[in-house]
Amino acid sequence: MASAGQTDHFSRVGNATESGCAPAEVVDHRPYGLRQWLAEQMRGSISWLLSMLIHMAVVLILVWWSVPGGAPGPEGGVLLLEPDPEIVIPEGVFSVEPTVTSEVEVASLDSMPTDPQEMVAPLLVAPELTTEADVQVTPTETSLLHSTAELSHQLPAENGGGFDGRSGDMQRQLLLTRGGSDATEDAVARALAWIAAHQNDDGWWSFDHHQSPQGTSSPNPGKRETTTGATGMALLPFLGKGYTHLSDNPYRETVERGLYYLKGQQIITQNGGDLQDGSMYGHGLATIALCEAYAMTEDPSLRTAAQESLRFIEFAQHSKGGWRYTPGEPGDTSVFGWQLMGMKSGLLGGLRVSSTTIGMSEHFLDTVQAGDGAYYGYMGPGKGPTTTSVGLLCRMYLGWPREDPRLEQGMEFLAERGPSKSDMYFNYYATQVLAHHGGPRWDKWNEELSQHLVNTQSKKTYEAGSWYFQDQHAKVGGRLYCTCLATMILEVYYRHMPLYTEDSIDFRF
Numbered sequence: 001m002a003s004a005g006q007t008d009h010f011s012r013v014g015n016a017t018e019s020g021c022a023p024a025e026v027v028d029h030r031p032y033g034l035r036q037w038l039a040e041q042m043r044g045s046i047s048w049l050l051s052m053l054i055h056m057a058v059v060l061i062l063v064w065w066s067v068p069g070g071a072p073g074p075e076g077g078v079l080l081l082e083p084d085p086e087i088v089i090p091e092g093v094f095s096v097e098p099t100v101t102s103e104v105e106v107a108s109l110d111s112m113p114t115d116p117q118e119m120v121a122p123l124l125v126a127p128e129l130t131t132e133a134d135v136q137v138t139p140t141e142t143s144l145l146h147s148t149a150e151l152s153h154q155l156p157a158e159n160g161g162g163f164d165g166r167s168g169d170m171q172r173q174l175l176l177t178r179g180g181s182d183a184t185e186d187a188v189a190r191a192l193a194w195i196a197a198h199q200n201d202d203g204w205w206s207f208d209h210h211q212s213p214q215g216t217s218s219p220n221p222g223k224r225e226t227t228t229g230a231t232g233m234a235l236l237p238f239l240g241k242g243y244t245h246l247s248d249n250p251y252r253e254t255v256e257r258g259l260y261y262l263k264g265q266q267i268i269t270q271n272g273g274d275l276q277d278g279s280m281y282g283h284g285l286a287t288i289a290l291c292e293a294y295a296m297t298e299d300p301s302l303r304t305a306a307q308e309s310l311r312f313i314e315f316a317q318h319s320k321g322g323w324r325y326t327p328g329e330p331g332d333t334s335v336f337g338w339q340l341m342g343m344k345s346g347l348l349g350g351l352r353v354s355s356t357t358i359g360m361s362e363h364f365l366d367t368v369q370a371g372d373g374a375y376y377g378y379m380g381p382g383k384g385p386t387t388t389s390v391g392l393l394c395r396m397y398l399g400w401p402r403e404d405p406r407l408e409q410g411m412e413f414l415a416e417r418g419p420s421k422s423d424m425y426f427n428y429y430a431t432q433v434l435a436h437h438g439g440p441r442w443d444k445w446n447e448e449l450s451q452h453l454v455n456t457q458s459k460k461t462y463e464a465g466s467w468y469f470q471d472q473h474a475k476v477g478g479r480l481y482c483t484c485l486a487t488m489i490l491e492v493y494y495r496h497m498p499l500y501t502e503d504s505i506d507f508r509f
Contacts, residue, residue, distance in 0.1 A: 160436075160499035161397060162348055163296050166242035171494045178435065179446040180493040183454050188241060190457065190465035191487040195234050196254045198480060203261030205234040207478050217462040222478025226282030228265050228275045230480060231258050232289040237487040239292045240495040246297045259293055262286050263305045271327075272311030279325050280316060284338030287313060288345050295349030303351075310346045313339050314357045321364030331364050332379045337390040337429065344397050362398055365391055374409035385417055389429035396436055402500040407437070415441040419449035422469035424485040435492045436499040453486050 165174045175185065198215040199205055207222035207230045209215035235258045243249040245256035265286075266273040275286040287309040294302040316323055316339075322331010323339045340361055343353045368377045369391065375383040376391030392410045400407050414430045427449060434442040458466050466483040468474065474482055488495060 160497050161344065162497045163292065165494035165497050166240065166296070167247070171242060174494040174497075178438075178493040178498075179443065179450070180490075181450070184450050184490045184493075187454050187457050188237070188487055188490050191467075191483055191490075192237060192241065192243075192251060192465075194463075194465035195237060195480070195483060195487070196251055199234070199254055199258065203231070203257035203259075204265075205230040205258070205480060207476065207480055209478060209480050218466070218479060219463065220468040220474075220479040222474070222476050222481055225476060226277040226279045228262060228277040228286040229279065229282030229284075231261055232275075232282070232285030232287070233484045234258065234480065235262075235289040236285075236292070237484055237491065239289065239296065240488055240491040242296075244293060244297050246299060255293070259290065259302065262290055263302070266305055266308065268308060269312075271315035272313070273305060273308030274312050275309055276326075280323050280327065280335050281325070281338060283309065283312065283316070284323075284335065284342050287342035288338065291342060291345035291349055291351065294351070295345060298349075306346060306349065307351050310343060310351055310353055313342060314354050317357055317360060318364075319360075320367060321360035321362070322367075330379065333368055333376055333387040333390050334378070336361070336364060337394060340394050340397065358398075361394075365394060365398075371406070371409065373406040375413065383413075385414065386423070386426040386429065389414060389426060389433055392433045393429055393436075396433065396499055402437060411437055411441060415445060419445060419452065420471075421452065422471045423473070424467075424469060424471075424482055424489070425473050427489055428485045431489050431492050432496070436496075438498070438500065450490060453490060457486075 165171055175181075195205075198209045198212045198218070200212045204227045206212065206224050206227055208224045209218055210221045211224065215221075235255060238244075238251050238255050243251045243255060245252055245259055262275065265277060266275050268274075275283045277283075287306070290302060290306040290309055293299070294306045312327075313323070316327035318324070318328060318331050320330065322333075323335045324330060324332050325335065343357070343361075347353055365373075365376070368380055368382065368387070369375065370377065370381040370383055373391075373395065374388075376387045377384055378387050388410055392407060392414075395407065411433060414433060419430070420426050431445070431449065434445050453467070456467060456469075458464060458468075463479070466479050467486045468479045468482050
């Protein structure tokens with residue numbers, strides 16, 4: 001049976017006269033004499049035979065002309081075909097290396113199928129323009145590029161704070177040497193499964209996890225608040241484990257859909273890419289996720305979104321160096337921490353951050369510090385446990401050396417307080433401070449907190465793999481918030497490379 005294409009072709013030929021083409025020649029089939037028929041056949045055969053002989057002669061002449069020993073050239077030798085000197089062949093065209101294709105075929109984020117509501121979202125994202133901001137520097141370069149307005153860092157792989165510990169043998173090595181165990185890894189695996197199950201079909205998470213079809217049976221929802229913030233926070237534990245949208249892992253599509261959602265929600269303005277969705281908390285968390293994913297993969301489809309989110313952080317900074325709920329507000333230490341970590345993640349990926357923004361952020365920390373920098377308050381000088389944890393971690397990333405007495409004094413304050421049984425926000429920041437510094441205080445802290453988290457992870461049907469603790473932050477963030485923070489605490493061994501080791505390079509932003 002003919003294919004559809006064949007049928008169409010045949011119908012066009014059969015209807016040539018109907019479609020306006022010239023009709024075929026009409027042949028007279030009336031009988032005529034044998035002599036006439038033989039004469040016509042002889043004329044046709046002679047014409048065909050003469051044509052064949054002429055063509056054969058031409059072919060023989062050409063072959064004789066081009067083979068060695070054929071027609072003489074200008075110098076009496078053989079005439080050879082030489083390349084035209086005017087035709088320039090680019091070097092390497094005829095020595096192309098074979099292309100190696102990964103066993104895992106990964107679709108681009110920009111080619112993902114979407115439902116009708118998502119089809120308009122990419123229109124809000126700036127096009128990939130070749131501008132100064134898009135010029136990439138080889139990641140292995142260690143040179144410091146700066147001007148009066150811009151500061152870029154290209155960090156070698158061994159630098160502290162980076163993401164090299166998230167995959168391969170390095171992850172296992174850091175897990176064992178910094179206090180992790182098979183039990184903590186098992187808890188991480190269970191938590192990632194719960195988080196992934198509460199993702200909406202079009203890629204986003206909500207702190208009110210009842211908004212996802214799978215999450216209606218899980219208790220302790222928070223409030224919707226910012227979907228970009230919830231999505232950013234939910235992506236961080238996957239990235240912390242080394243799971244990206246381009247690597248072979250069980251949650252590749254989960255991460256890909258989440259990143260695609262963040263890109264689609266970004267509103268490009270003259271001041272950068274806005275990802276607030278109601279709060280600078282949301283913008284900071286989404287920025288960290290985009291910048292970490294870009295730094296880990298160098299996926300060009302993420303570069304513009306990540307860079308534009310950093311530009312918006314610069315725009316939203318208050319004149320005294322801080323950030324709060326809306327752009328331009330006088331800063332608080334809590335919102336400040338997420339923005340600074342976003343900028344740090346961007347720099348680790350080779351993106352640009354204004355040196356002025358970094359300098360002003362140091363000034364903000366000066367305005368909320370107490371004890372000459374050992375302790376920190378919320379919007380003014382103070383000694384809050386959580387705000388001190390945020391302030392000290394930021395000081396570490398801004399270049400305070402390990403032996404700084406103010407850092408030592410602040411860590412002693414945190415260690416004496418010990419891990420909280422319910423406040424995961426405090427635990428998240430304090431754990432990083434003590435882990436980066438190391439030593440006996442960290443060993444004691446880690447043993448107590450990791451055991452507490454392993455023992456309190458839910459094993460009930462719809463809650464299995466998650467955590468929920470009653471505290472003021474959990475009322476808004478709900479079970480998703482508690483689970484994400486607890487998971488990242490249990491990934492602390494490899495989530496960031498240690499800031500203070502003999503092999504790492506202490507650096508400023």
